[in-house]
Amino acid sequence: MWKLLERRHVTRFPxxxxxxxxxxxxxxxxAARAAALPEWQRARRxxxxxxxPQRALRLRALREGKTVFMAVPRLADERCFLRLDPARLGRRLTQAATIKGAARLGEPVTxxxxxxxxxxxxxxxxxxARGARVGKGGGYSDLEFALAREARAVNARTTVLTTVHALQVLNDDIPMTPHDVPVDLVVTPERVIRTRTAFAKPKGICWKELPVDRLEAMPVLRNRQRRVSRHRQASARSANHRGEAPVRPAPRGAH
Incomplete structure (x- = not known):
């Protein structure tokens, strides 16, 4: 795909x-086409x-008074999201819509x-057009969704929108796994595709698919796994104390 876009001379900096x-x-x-959609117009956060390529959407959102959250690169902090509140940014909206500006002006949150x-x-x-999506291969977007899902910030009905060039919309099947996040709206400069995707959104973190090195590199995941483990142990002890059958720990990888 990258080579195709370059051969057709439709890529831009960087x-x-x-x-x-x-x-x-x-x-x-x-971005302008996406901003005309009712899902965008209703959204406040x-x-x-x-x-x-989504910088124009971030800037438009801030200018329209919407609060924008961006992830810390590689989810490297416990407070792994940055909150950009236009009411607090004043005239710095243009800077805040950039990666560097968001890191400087955003408020870190869990x-x-x-x-x-x-x-x-x-x-x-x-x-x-069926809502399958390929990112750049790191899996961070899927992890961000999973963390937000476990925190009940998003759910199965939360709309996922992407903006792409028409060449990025394939007719081919794209393999999807349970931890991949499908898209509901595909927006190109020329049209909007409502995918009505049959792919389910992840219910949470797929622990069994997380490499150990990634788990160790992300405090938010490492600490969350420890909390889940402590909760399960406490539940088991409580059940034993009441004489009930202990709650079996969910198999590694269960949501």
Missing amino acids: FPATGRIPNFQGAEQA LKCNPDA PEELGHIDLIVAGSVAVN
Whole structure:
């Protein structure tokens, strides 16, 4: 996909496109089309990806008075989201819509401090009309959703929107796993696709699919796993004390 976009000369800074959520010609037009949708207009609190092609959407959201949440790069902190409240940013909205500006101006919060999220904006490398999505391969967008789902900030009905170039919309099947987040709305500069996806959104973190090195690198995941383990142990002790059958720990990987 990256090579196709480059061959067709539709990529924009930053370069190279390979390994990134590719910025594309027409990103602003796609953002304007997305902003005309009722799902966007109703939303007051958004979680947005930090990549270049969705910068116009982040800026538009802030200018419209919407609160925007962005993830800390690689979810490297316990407070792994940044809250951008336009009421507190004053004239710094343009800076706040950038990756560096958000890191400087955003307020770090935990997943539990997100509150209800009305709409998710995701970047994509490729999608199809059935709602399947491919990111840049790190899995961070899926983990962000899983953390927000466990914190009850999002649910199965939360709308996920992506903006892409028309070349990024494939006719082919895209393999999806239980931890992959499907998209409900695909917006190009020319059209809107309502996927009515049959793919289920993840119910939480798929622990069995997390490599140990990633778990150790992310305090928010490591600490959450410890809390889950303590809760299960406490439940088992309480059941034993009451003479009930102990609650069997959920198998590793259960949501």
